[in-house]
Amino acid sequence: MDTHISEFSRDLGVGERAFLVKARANEIRAQGHDVIELEIGEPDFTTPRNVREAIKSAIDAGMTHYEIVPGNKRFREVIAAYVGRTRKIDVSPDEILVTGGAKSAIFYSLLTVVKPGGFVMMPDPTYPVYKSVVQGIGALAAKIPLKEENNFRLDIPEFRSMFNTKSGFLSSVLIFCSPQNPTGGIFAKADLEVIAEEAKEREIIVIADEIYSRLLYGVEHESIMSIPGAAERTVMIDGFSKTYAMTGLRLGYAVVKDKEIYNAMKKIAGNDQSCVSACLQQGGIEALTGPQDAVDEMRSEFEKRKRVIVAGLNTIPGIHCNDPVGAFYVFPNVQGLMEKKGFEKADQLADALLETAYVAGLSGTAFGSYGEGHMRFSYANSIENIEKAVERIRKFGAM
Numbered sequence: 001m002d003t004h005i006s007e008f009s010r011d012l013g014v015g016e017r018a019f020l021v022k023a024r025a026n027e028i029r030a031q032g033h034d035v036i037e038l039e040i041g042e043p044d045f046t047t048p049r050n051v052r053e054a055i056k057s058a059i060d061a062g063m064t065h066y067e068i069v070p071g072n073k074r075f076r077e078v079i080a081a082y083v084g085r086t087r088k089i090d091v092s093p094d095e096i097l098v099t100g101g102a103k104s105a106i107f108y109s110l111l112t113v114v115k116p117g118g119f120v121m122m123p124d125p126t127y128p129v130y131k132s133v134v135q136g137i138g139a140l141a142a143k144i145p146l147k148e149e150n151n152f153r154l155d156i157p158e159f160r161s162m163f164n165t166k167s168g169f170l171s172s173v174l175i176f177c178s179p180q181n182p183t184g185g186i187f188a189k190a191d192l193e194v195i196a197e198e199a200k201e202r203e204i205i206v207i208a209d210e211i212y213s214r215l216l217y218g219v220e221h222e223s224i225m226s227i228p229g230a231a232e233r234t235v236m237i238d239g240f241s242k243t244y245a246m247t248g249l250r251l252g253y254a255v256v257k258d259k260e261i262y263n264a265m266k267k268i269a270g271n272d273q274s275c276v277s278a279c280l281q282q283g284g285i286e287a288l289t290g291p292q293d294a295v296d297e298m299r300s301e302f303e304k305r306k307r308v309i310v311a312g313l314n315t316i317p318g319i320h321c322n323d324p325v326g327a328f329y330v331f332p333n334v335q336g337l338m339e340k341k342g343f344e345k346a347d348q349l350a351d352a353l354l355e356t357a358y359v360a361g362l363s364g365t366a367f368g369s370y371g372e373g374h375m376r377f378s379y380a381n382s383i384e385n386i387e388k389a390v391e392r393i394r395k396f397g398a399m
């Protein structure tokens, strides 16, 4: 035996490059440079006071012990009512699995339904953890290309034609997020209807990551769960990190109507997390049942920042930035700027911006090969910093 590493650990991808870039940004800052961080998807707001108070009171009330694996009964009732209301479906608390962040729900669901040697359809570019875990399991990604000229919506004819290819035909699972990371685009209702139709016809399990469902600007959230007949074959994932600025608290959930899948995911959760912190689940109850003013304020602040970053980037020669409708990312086309600087890859541009202009962003290829020619900037930062970053990029481009 030449290695102690399992095939799973060997093949698992690095996941989110944002954490690596963040570490590098910290090093550069430690050398005395003022780095503007637009790489990580983390709201810069404080967790709402009522949620913090609920968690603190729960600790004082002794909620520092184990909870049952799927989650506190009352919390699951609250989540079921919330999902039922927002997705216009019937949901039972027994269909909810509370997890340590949406990421754990992604992990448990993929471990449950993906088989080694299989194929999993997923958009490209998309949240990199999907492919990372699929690879770890020994399966392959069947890429659904998302294009700027299509506003990163599903290209319906192209999607349908994928089923004539080996990877599409053999796919038994499809995972996507909408609103999307990294593009800020969405799958519209018509796109979701096609996914639901093909999934039913081909007996595909759909994993719908809706973590950005409350961060939309001027459009309503559309969930595949609302399409008749789709909920039964869907694992829907949502969480508290983005909506309630709770990234470090680690709270999310999966909604699973298929009992076999639900029980399998619960078994994995029981072997892994045992339960999510009991006091934190009380914070989750408060988040969903308490006042929503903080959520509305954060969203309207994000919308202002979005206008600033989109307008600013579009004034820089060699950059074209679509106006995204969701999440807190822009995914500008930077091909012109790359050519001007003699870069063939967006990776080179991202590195140069960080190392010489002290602006941390991510190369579009951190989200898949179709992200080439793009960068992702998170606008979860102050308007002042966004404006400063835009000026630094402009200066860098002009040099």
Ligand SMILES: Cc1ncc(COP(=O)(O)O)c(C=O)c1O
Pocket (backbone or CB within 6 Å): 041, 100, 101, 102, 103, 104, 127, 177, 180, 181, 209, 211, 239, 240, 241, 247, 251, 252
């Ligand atoms: C699409 C998507 N899903 C899931 C997550 C992870 O969320 P959580 O913090 O709840 O694990 C992220 C975080 O960036 C994300 O962008």
